[in-house]
Amino acid sequence: MTAAVATFDNAPVVERRQRDWVLIGLWIALVLVAIVWIAPFIFIIFTSLKSTAQVMNSSAFAPPTEPQFSNYAAAWARGRFSTTFFNSAIITVIKVPLGLFISAMAAYALAKIEFKGNKLLLLLILFGTMIPFQVMLAPLFTLVNGLHLIDTYPGVILPYMAFGIPYQVFILHGFFRGIPKELSEAARIDGASHFVIFWRIFLPVTLPVLAALLILDFVSTWNEFAMALVLLQDQKMWTLPLGLSAFQGQFSRDYGQLNSAIVMTVLPATIVYLIFQRYFVSGLTSGAVKG
Missing domain, CATH: 1.10.3720.10 (MetI-like)
Structure with a gap:
């Protein structure tokens, strides 16, 4: 009788742990999807602030060392x-x-x-x-x-x-x-x-x-x-x-x-x-x- 009661009391704990693992898995999946969506925007913004030489000689996701804000004015005019x-x-x-x-x-x-x-x-x-x-x-x-x-x-x-x-x-x-x-x-x-x-x-x-x-x-x-x-x-x-x-x-x-x-x-x-x-x-x- 005591064992049955203990098993019954542990059931909500087991269920809660399973639910927590499911939530953790969902959060990991959401974070991965967010990274996939955000990565191209980061690449575009970083590249827009680089000169052509910086683009060719640096990593695609490396932040610009010397931001070229003049790219925006030049692109707008040209x-x-x-x-x-x-x-x-x-x-x-x-x-x-x-x-x-x-x-x-x-x-x-x-x-x-x-x-x-x-x-x-x-x-x-x-x-x-x-x-x-x-x-x-x-x-x-x-x-x-x-x-x-x-x-x-x-x-x-x-x-x-x-x-x-x-x-x-x-x-x-x-x-x-x-x-x-x-x-x-x-x-x-x-x-x-x-x-x-x-x-x-x-x-x-x-x-x-x-x-x-x-x-x-x-x-x-x-x-x-x-x-x-x-x-x-x-x-x-x-x-x-x-x-x-x-x-x-x-x-x-x-x-x-x-x-x-x-x-x-x-x-x-x-x-x-x-x-x-x-x-x-x-x-x-x-x-x-x-x-």
Whole structure:
């Protein structure tokens, strides 16, 4: 009897030790994955601060002995990144908020307004998420060229929105469906229109999801290359990825300036991610709507 009790008392200890070993294994795996992801960024940053001679005569992950901050100014001037940065900023700042707003309104209408054919319309919109945009580049160029929008901001913004909105509607539609209908019904009884309900009730509740979609949409728009390459043929309208590709082709042996250009290209997207990630996490942990 005493042995049985002792065995029973030791069971939680054994289980706790097994759980601790599992957690230790997970932490080790996470650390290894983090090292694999961080190592290329460390290499790029260190190389961007080295001269060509330092790059050739030192280890790839050795910190620069004499940081060459002039690489950034030289790369900015030689690559004409002021023009490409401005173009990317205009396209992204217009496309991302406008696309999210349209997606949110469309998702609200499909989720909360009953009308004939809304399910069919949702399926048609979701069909856009199943089409790889690579197979649409040729007909897309023909369409944009027929509208005389080649080498224009609308000629890039509109296709970006067309391929981005279906995915956003899919995510937001599922979120709106989970919000209790009593919220909108009470507002409708008080005489509020659907736009007022959407703007004052549903949009604030959706801020965590919108923050996540904003991060994803900003990064994908900022780094988009293939569609911009087809639709923007004038160098004065090039975006940052196109400018970086041209810079790499011209100055591929100037490793310091090339890596400086890479850092300047990815830095805005990294800053936006770090800013909105904080609001995203706080929004997810702030609570949920109760019916």
